[in-house]
Amino acid sequence: MKIRIPVLALAAALPCLAACQAIAAQAERVAITEAVGSYRQAFAEGDKALYLSLLFPGDAEFRLEQSRWFDYRLAARIEELAVSIESMEKLSPEEYAVVLHQSYLIGEEREPREVRFTRLYRRSGESWLDADLAFGVYESEHFMMRYQDTAALADVERVARDAEAAWRIVNSGYGAAPFEKTVVKLFVDRELLRQNSKITIGRLFNGWGEPGESIKLWLRPDPAYSFRSLLAHELVHKVTLTESANLCSWFAEGLANQYGSFPAYGNSMLGSGVHSPADYELSIGWLENFDPEAVDNDEDWWLYGGMAGVVVEFMASRYGHDAPRRIVQALKAWPQEREGYVWSIHDAMLRGYLAAAIEQVLDLDMAQFDAAWLAWIGAKR
Structure with a gap:
């Protein structure tokens, strides 16, 4: 019925x-x-x-x-x-x-x-x-791109290609790269990148990443720009901070430059002539006392990052190509920091861990390591 x-x-x-x-x-x-x-x-x-x-x-x-x-x-x-x-x-x-x-x-x-x-x-x-x-999603072999809806898909695809090239650079040079898909969040608005990652930094920046997090990038509006160096830099941060979250600022930045930015770019700031050996004839103490959250100009940031990268190069050159990674892995012995890193709160403790790891791996205290560094960079004049 x-x-x-x-x-x-x-x-x-x-x-x-x-x-x-x-x-x-x-x-x-x-x-x-x-x-x-x-x-x-x-x-x-x-x-x-x-x-x-x-x-x-x-x-x-x-x-x-x-x-x-x-x-x-x-x-x-x-x-x-x-x-x-x-x-x-x-x-x-x-x-x-x-x-x-x-x-x-x-x-x-x-x-x-x-x-x-x-x-x-x-x-x-x-x-x-x-x-x-609210992100759109685009996937490649090793990456998941999440992008603002104002981003052009062609730009997102270009970043994905550069990301895969960066992955190969990091895997070859450092000896490890993330095998699970890495999330990369792309920001058309550079201010939103800062607002969504670390609001305490006084300058606008190009990328950000921390242990267990996505990589966040500014989607620079320049079709000729290559993202390989920036992505390689952030990938090194991701893989090293996954191996140990106990990286002080200068060591983390040095690793990311030496195994990411520099090989992807094709040279270091020293090798390309941006800086001279004399610019880097500074003690490790200068790196230790440099607050990256307070810097407000690119020149100081480049000097800090460039020198930190060359110190890591020195480690590998003098003590074996795997010495930097052995130090990273030694840093796993201490409790792993999980809260948001603030230089003024956390870095002194992390520098103490690094000094202990260098003594353990290289059999040098920081004064001896510093003297060896100054002799090495001075010989390059």
Whole structure:
């Protein structure tokens, strides 16, 4: 027996259905607005527990990134924070893309920061949680590219090709590279790259990565630019910091330059003539006392990174090609740091670990190592 629904009854039900859907959609928007408000509260008040409760639980790498991001926020002075919703778009029954505008003043100098970005909110029970920025996805053999929707696909494909070339350079030179797919997040907006990784740094930068995290890159708007050197640099950070998170700043940067940036570029800053041996006739103590989070110009950063890379070259030249990696592996003996790295808080401890590892692997104390370095670089004049 067929049941027939009267046409008039069906017609009467449709407005009710539409009204119910509108009410449900409005409730979702209210819930997302409340989630954004809670984000602003956590950011402003430095409430890490609240902040972590607002993150979608499905992506461990993303949650680790955000946990460290909040550690950096806690190390910063933040004033006049404003966060507003500019638009919401329902992508599916489970997801919304929400465009946010954010501004604040940071540090003792009250430097203004302002950024606009699209965040993905995903349903979790009765809540709507932050599921990272709204990224598109492109995959290659060793990489998963996640990119802002304003990026051109041709640029994303170009980065993927450069990434595979960088992977081969690092695997050959350092002797290891990530075999699981590495996530690379591509940012069209360089300020958003800083806002999404380490807000305490006073300069804009080209890339960022930490143990257990994705690699984050600025998608430079220059079709002639090669990303190989930058990607190789960040890949070395990823593989060395996975082997041991106990790398002080100068040693981590030296490894990334010697086994990543320099071979991908084709030369070091010393070999290319940017710097002379005399520029590097500085003690290891100079590297140790250089705060990379305080530098605000490229020249000082290049001198620091260039010298650090050549010190690692010296290690390999004098004590065996695998000496730098043996030191990295020796650093696994100490408890592994998991919170967000801040130079002023963590680096002295990590430099102490490095001194102990050098003594263990090379049978030299830091004074002897420093003297050997100065003699080696001085002979290159």
